[in-house]
Amino acid sequence: MTSSLERPQYTVTRKRIRTLRMTVKAPHGSVHVSAPFHVSDAAIAEFVASKASWIRKAQQRIAAQPAPLEPGDPETERLRRQLRRDAQPLIAYWAERMGVPVPHLTVRTMTTRWGSCNKDRQRISLSTELARRDPELLEYVIVHELAHLIEPSHSQRFYRVMDTYLPDWKAKRRILNGRS
Structure with a gap:
C-alpha cells in the first residue's frame, strides 16, 4: 500500500513483526514502513508524520551521495x-x-x-x-x-x-x- 495523504509518501509492507519499522532507501530516498498486521493505517500515518524531520534529513543525506555504482559500468x-x-x-x-x-x-x-x-x-x-x-x-x-x-x-x-x-x-x- 502506498499513501499519498501525508507528506512524505511511503510504502507499507505488513509483516509478522511486533513494532513499526521505517527505512529511507537510496538511491531515491523512498520511505518504506514495515508494520505489524494489527496496526491501523491511521497509526502508521501518524508514525510517519511524527518522523517527518528525520525522513527529510535522511533524504538529504542520500541526495548528497554520489550516484550509485552499476555493475559492469x-x-x-x-x-x-x-x-x-x-x-x-x-x-x-x-x-x-x-x-x-x-x-x-x-x-x-x-x-x-x-x-x-x-x-x-x-x-x-x-x-x-x-x-x-x-x-x-x-x-x-x-x-x-x-x-x-x-x-x-x-x-x-x-x-x-x-x-x-x-x-x-x-x-x-x-x-x-x-x-x-
Whole structure:
C-alpha cells in the first residue's frame, strides 16, 4: 500500500513483526514502513508524520551521495580494480598484525553493507563504494572484517578485538555511516 495523504509518501509492507519499522532507501530516498498486521493505517500515518524531520534529513543525506555504482559500468570496474589494489596491502598488514591468515578478497557492488566475512571460507568481501571513501575508512572495514576471523559475532569479545587493534574504530564507523 502506498499513501499519498501525508507528506512524505511511503510504502507499507505488513509483516509478522511486533513494532513499526521505517527505512529511507537510496538511491531515491523512498520511505518504506514495515508494520505489524494489527496496526491501523491511521497509526502508521501518524508514525510517519511524527518522523517527518528525520525522513527529510535522511533524504538529504542520500541526495548528497554520489550516484550509485552499476555493475559492469566502466567506472565501477575502474573503482573495483583500484579498491583491490588499495586493499591487498592493508589486508596483508592487518592479517599479520592480528595473527590471522590472509583471507581471499572479493570486491562486489553491495548496497547495504561495506563488507562481509565468511570465516569458514576465509574470504572477505568489500563494497566497491569503499573506493570512493577515505583510505582510513577502508582500513576500518578491513580490520572489522578480519576481526570476524577471530570472533564471528558482534559480541563483547569482537568489540574488544576492535578496541585492541583500532582504538578509534567507533569514530571511523560514524564517519563511514554518515553520522560524524
